[in-house]
Structures are given as structure tokens and as C-alpha cells.
Amino acid sequence: MRDPSRREILAGLAALAAGACRTRERAASSVAARRPAPPLAVGAGDPDGGRARLWARAAEPGRMVVELWSPGARDARRVLGPEVGAATDLCGAVEVDGLSPGEHRYAVSFEDGRGGRSDAAAGRLRVRGPGEPFVLAWSGDVCGQGWGIDEARGGLAAFAAVRGAAPDVFVHSGDAIYADQPLAAAVPLPDGTVWRNLVTPAKAKVAVTQDDFWGNHAYNLLDPSWRALLADVPVIAQWDDHETVNNWYPGEVLDDARYAERAVDVLAPRARRAFLDYFPVRGGPRLHRVVRPHPDVEVIVLDARSYRGANGPGLEPTASAATAMLGDAQARWLVDALVASRARWKIVACNQPIGLVIPDGDAGWQEGFAQGAPGAPRGREHELAAILAGARGVPGVVWITADVHYAAAHRYDPARAAFRDFTPFWELVAGPLHAGAFGPQPLDPTFGPEVVFQRPPPPRLYGSGPAGGLASFGALALDPRSGALVASLRGGDGATLWDVELPPP
Numbered sequence: 001m002r003d004p005s006r007r008e009i010l011a012g013l014a015a016l017a018a019g020a021c022r023t024r025e026r027a028a029s030s031v032a033a034r035r036p037a038p039p040l041a042v043g044a045g046d047p048d049g050g051r052a053r054l055w056a057r058a059a060e061p062g063r064m065v066v067e068l069w070s071p072g073a074r075d076a077r078r079v080l081g082p083e084v085g086a087a088t089d090l091c092g093a094v095e096v097d098g099l100s101p102g103e104h105r106y107a108v109s110f111e112d113g114r115g116g117r118s119d120a121a122a123g124r125l126r127v128r129g130p131g132e133p134f135v136l137a138w139s140g141d142v143c144g145q146g147w148g149i150d151e152a153r154g155g156l157a158a159f160a161a162v163r164g165a166a167p168d169v170f171v172h173s174g175d176a177i178y179a180d181q182p183l184a185a186a187v188p189l190p191d192g193t194v195w196r197n198l199v200t201p202a203k204a205k206v207a208v209t210q211d212d213f214w215g216n217h218a219y220n221l222l223d224p225s226w227r228a229l230l231a232d233v234p235v236i237a238q239w240d241d242h243e244t245v246n247n248w249y250p251g252e253v254l255d256d257a258r259y260a261e262r263a264v265d266v267l268a269p270r271a272r273r274a275f276l277d278y279f280p281v282r283g284g285p286r287l288h289r290v291v292r293p294h295p296d297v298e299v300i301v302l303d304a305r306s307y308r309g310a311n312g313p314g315l316e317p318t319a320s321a322a323t324a325m326l327g328d329a330q331a332r333w334l335v336d337a338l339v340a341s342r343a344r345w346k347i348v349a350c351n352q353p354i355g356l357v358i359p360d361g362d363a364g365w366q367e368g369f370a371q372g373a374p375g376a377p378r379g380r381e382h383e384l385a386a387i388l389a390g391a392r393g394v395p396g397v398v399w400i401t402a403d404v405h406y407a408a409a410h411r412y413d414p415a416r417a418a419f420r421d422f423t424p425f426w427e428l429v430a431g432p433l434h435a436g437a438f439g440p441q442p443l444d445p446t447f448g449p450e451v452v453f454q455r456p457p458p459p460r461l462y463g464s465g466p467a468g469g470l471a472s473f474g475a476l477a478l479d480p481r482s483g484a485l486v487a488s489l490r491g492g493d494g495a496t497l498w499d500v501e502l503p504p505p
Contacts, residue, residue: 036062036118040090041221042108043230044125045237045280047169047293051097052125052234054081054106055280057221061085062110062118064092071102084110089214091277101129123231126168131480134294136347137162137233139473140173140402142220144242144435147465148183148197149223158433158471159225161494163232165475169293170233171301172279173402173431174240174351177216179207179271181242189467190460198222206245206258208267213243213274236291237279238301240351240403244271247360247367249308268306288330290337296478298343300334302326304351311360314371314379325369325380326387335390338397344505345396345485347476352403353429354384355410355449356441370444375418381446388422388447395505397423398485400474402431406439407472407489407497408454417448426502428487430474436463437470453489453498472497 037059045053054066064081081094104127107120128134142156149155162170183203187195197203200222202215220226229235241248244267254262261267276284283289287303307327309320316323326334338346352358358368366372369380377385391397408429414420427449439456443449461468471492476485483504489497 035116036060036110036112038119039108039110039121041227041230042106042121042123043280044123044234045093046282046289046291047125047127047234048282048291050099050127051095052099053093053095053280053282054108054123055091055093056108056121057218057278058084058090058092058110059118060110060112061090062112064094065109065111065117066094066096066106067120068096068104068106070100070104076107088277089218089274093280095282099127101127101132121231125234128168128294130295132294133480134297134478135165135167136169136171136293136297136299136476137165137167137473138171138173138349138400138402139430139433140240141175141405141432141435142177143183144175144178144181144432145463145465146181146183146187146197147195147435148199148203148219150196151198152196153467154225156220156223156225156434157466158473158492159223159229161490161492162473163225163229164494165490167233167475169236170229171236171299171349171400172238173349173400174238175242175403175435176237176239176275176279177220178242178435179213179216180245182206187465195465195467207271208259208261210270210273213270214277217274217278234293235279236293236299236301236349237275237281238349238351239272239275239287239303240305243275244268244305247311248305249310250306251310288326288333292343294478296344296483297347298341298345299347299349300337301349302334302351303330311365311367312379313364314366314381315373316379316382319382319386323380323382325383331383331387335387338391338394341394343396344483345398345476345478346394348397348399350399350401353401353410353427353441354399355412355427355443355447356404357444358404358441370446372442372444374445377419377446381419381444384447385419385421388419392421392423394423397425398476398487398502399425399427400476401427401429404429404439404441405432405435405437406454406456406470407431407474408440409452409487409489409498409500410443410449411452413448413450415448416445416450418446422447426487428474428489430472430489433471433473433492434466436465437461437468438463452500455489455497466492
């Protein structure tokens with residue numbers, strides 16, 4: 001047998017190299033073919049000093065991976081998050097701490113466990129330090145009364161206006177979804193045009209199953225303005241009634257043929273689970289909490305749903321479990337938080353306005369604290385009176401809320417009140433972001449409220465949706481030099497409707 005020539009050896013080596021190259025190409029092609037899709041949305045939540053919660057919704061099951069760049073850093077910190085899958089509707093979140101003042105950028109990707117890793121989706125959060133300016137925005141009520149995403153009209157356009165105000169944090173004040181209000185594909189408008197809703201299976205019926213509640217939150221993520229705000233601005237999320245069903249309270253049994261399951265005590269845990277999956281809430285499952293996004297600003301987030309007594313006329317002459325709104329434990333916690341706070345400004349984020357009469361049905365039942373009767377506290381007002389008295393003398397308290405679908409500013413003063421054991425304070429009402437416009441509601445005089453500003457819809461626009469131009473949000477801007485807080489209410493286009501400078505306490 002003859003020895004191969006040099007030419008034959010070189011030809012053989014070339015053939016081997018070509019085959020190896022083709023093998024690598026096939027392998028690379030195989031890896032690329034199973035590469036996971038990038039996250040559908042990313043966001044941050046509950047920024048508190050040097051910590052926050054980073055969140056994402058994946059496109060398919062996988063392991064969450066976060067790369068976080070601190071201000072001025074060339075290298076990223078890598079943080080492994082949870083495995084996400086069907087149990088959380090592909091949502092996951094991870095805690096990060098050690099965040100110094102400045103702008104932090106992060107990128108979230110997902111690994112599939114087979115060597116594949118998705119492209120990343122980017123987000124940012126700004127951490128403010130002592131002596132720095134700070135802006136908080138808030139509003140609520142999204143996709144209510146049949147008004148969903150009309151892509152030809154800009155979708156959830158008010159979220160773009162909120163983002164344009166460049167807040168450091170956004171307080172979502174509740175009714176982030178309307179799980180109890182399905183969408184129709186077409187809604188005729190008074191001008192002869194048609195509002196054309198994007199409709200998904202979850203939004204074509206009331207939410208009953210866990211998948212239904214998840215699907216309502218997933219629907220909002222179809223809107224680019226909401227996704228952009230989430231990626232740009234940390235969110236402090238609060239829930240109210242429509243995350244479950246209108247005006248609900250523990251123990252309620254619905255009289256509604258649309259529901260295969262009518263026990264609210266079955267529906268509400270499903271709604272809570274979906275809420276906690278889709279928002280980066282720190283410290284769940286308890287939803288009332290304190291978040292300090294700036295050294296001079298503390299946000300005290302209330303849960304006026306989970307512990308309330310049944311809705312009714314609200315005329316009880318003495319306090320009892322039946323008159324609870326926050327419940328004894330949360331009410332005491334609120335007073336303790338206000339008294340103990342060393343922040344210059346204490347922002348109480350309440351699910352509902354505390355002085356407006358908010359009816360529940362036509363039988364004289366009341367949904368809120370107030371019931372409209374003058375004189376001494378009655379019904380749920382007993383709890384509010386105890387809170388205001390317990391926090392008497394605490395400076396720099398401002399209440400913010402949404403819920404009633406019109407913008408308003410109320411000033412509470414014991415000099416006008418039947419109950420006088422409290423320190424004067426402001427309550428600022430914003431919304432809706434993307435729902436029907438209603439109001440105004442009557443003010444209960446018990447705690448001496450005064451309407452300083454309000455923008456209810458004119459009669460021709462009562463009940464109108466986003467096309468009526470009555471969306472609104474609020475903003476609180478801290479002046480770091482004086483310590484003053486500039487409060488403003490703004491339209492859905494970002495234009496200022498009303499503002500006031502609150503002097504430093």
C-alpha cells in the first residue's frame with residue numbers, strides 16, 4: 001500500500017475542516033432555532049431607598065436573568081431571577097438592593113434550560129438622593145366602562161402623557177383592570193364615528209377563572225404606551241374593586257348570572273394572585289405597605305378592600321367590625337406609620353376619596369367612608385375619625401386617590417368640620433386614565449372638606465370615554481431647595497388643569 005501524497009493529505013484535511021464547519025453551522029442553526037423569544041414587558045416597582053423589585057413577563061417558560069448597570073459602571077451586575085411558567089402566567093420578579101443615587105439601567109432576558117437565551121428587553125429606574133428633586137405621578141382606572149385599546153386612536157394614550165411628565169415614580173391608584181366589564185368590538189360615538197376595541201378572549205367576558213384574571217392584565221400589556229411607562233418609571237401599584245368585581249367586599253355573594261362562580265371570597269384570591277404576578281409589589285401578599293422613593297417622601301399605600309365590612313347605609317352610631325374600611329390592624333398600622341415617619345412629606349395613597357359620597361347601587365348603600373349625613377361620624381367614618389385623631393399634629397400629610405373618574409382637589413379643615421380632632425390636610429383626586437368620565441360626587445361635611453378645584457364632565461360628555469378628552473393624572477413635585485411640594489392635576493394630554501404650592505411643613 002503506497003503512502004498518500006502531500007496533495008492528498010491536504011485535500012483530506014480540507015474536507016475534514018469543511019465537514020467540521022458544516023457541523024458547527026448546523027449546531028449553531030439548531031441553537032438559534034430554539035432561542036427563546038424576548039420578554040414581552042419589563043418594569044420596576046416599589047423603589048425604596050437603595051432597593052427595588054425588577055419584573056418581567058416572558059414570552060415562554062424560562063429562567064429570568066437580569067443585568068444591572070449602576071450609574072457610571074462599565075460592567076453589569078448579574079442577578080438570577082425565578083423560573084417562570086404557567087404558575088405565574090410567565091411573570092417573574094427579583095429584588096435588587098445596594099442602588100446608589102442616579103440612573104440605573106437593566107436588561108432582562110430568559111434562559112430556556114437548553115442552552116438558549118433570549119434577546120434582552122431594557123428598562124431603567126432613577127434613584128434620588130438627599131437634596132435632589134423628585135416627581136411622583138398618580139392616577140387609576142384603565143379600560144373601564146367598555147373603553148379598551150383602539151390602536152387607530154393611540155391606544156392607552158394617557159400613559160404616554162404620564163411618561164412625558166418624567167416622574168421618578170408612578171403610583172397606580174387602583175382599577176388597573178376592569179375584570180368585571182367585557183369589551184365589545186365596536187362602540188358608536190356621538191360624532192358618528194366608531195371606537196374599535198382590540199378584544200381578546202379574556203376581555204370578551206367577565207373574569208372568573210385564574211386565566212381570566214391574568215388575561216385582563218395581559219390585555220393592557222398589548223399597549224405600547226403602557227409598556228414604555230413600565231420600562232421607564234418604577235410603579236407603586238395599589239388595587240381597588242374592579243381588579244375583582246365592582247364594589248366588592250369580603251363575604252359578598254354576587255347576584256349576577258354572568259358569573260359561574262359568585263362567591264367573592266373565591267374570586268378575590270384569584271384577582272389578588274394575578275395582581276401580584278403582574279405588578280412588582282414588594283412584600284406581598286399583604287398589599288398595604290410603606291415605600292420611600294426619596295429621602296423626603298414616603299408613600300403609605302392602603303388596602304381599602306381586603307378588610308372592610310359589608311357595604312350598607314353606613315349610619316351606625318358606634319364603631320364595630322361592620323363599620324371597618326381598613327380594619328383595626330391596618331388602621332392602627334397607618335397611624336403608627338404616620339407618627340413614626342421622619343420623611344418631610346407623607347403621601348397616603350388611598351383606594352378611594354375619603355369625603356366623597358360614593359353610592360353602591362340604588363338602595364342607599366355606600367361604597368366609601370362617607371355616607372352624606374352631616375354631624376358626628378357614623379358608619380365607616382368612625383374608623384377615619386380615629387385615624388385622623390391618632391395622627392393629629394403630624395406635619396406634611398397629603399392624601400392621593402383616583403376611583404371617581406374626575407379630577408378634584410379637596411382641602412379638609414377642622415374649622416369647618418363636625419369632627420375637629422385633626423390637623424388640616426389636602427386630598428387630591430385624579431383619573432380616569434382610560435375609562436368613562438363621571439361626577440361630581442357630593443361631599444360629606446363631617447370632616448370639613450372644601451372643593452378647591454374639580455373637573456367633572458359636562459352633561460353632554462357624562463360617561464364618555466377617552467375620546468371625550470377627560471382623562472387626567474396628578475403630579476407631586478418636590479422642590480429640594482425649599483422643601484415645598486408643588487401639586488398639580490393634569491389632563492390626559494399632560495396639560496396642567498390646576499396646581500398649588502404646598503409650603504414645607
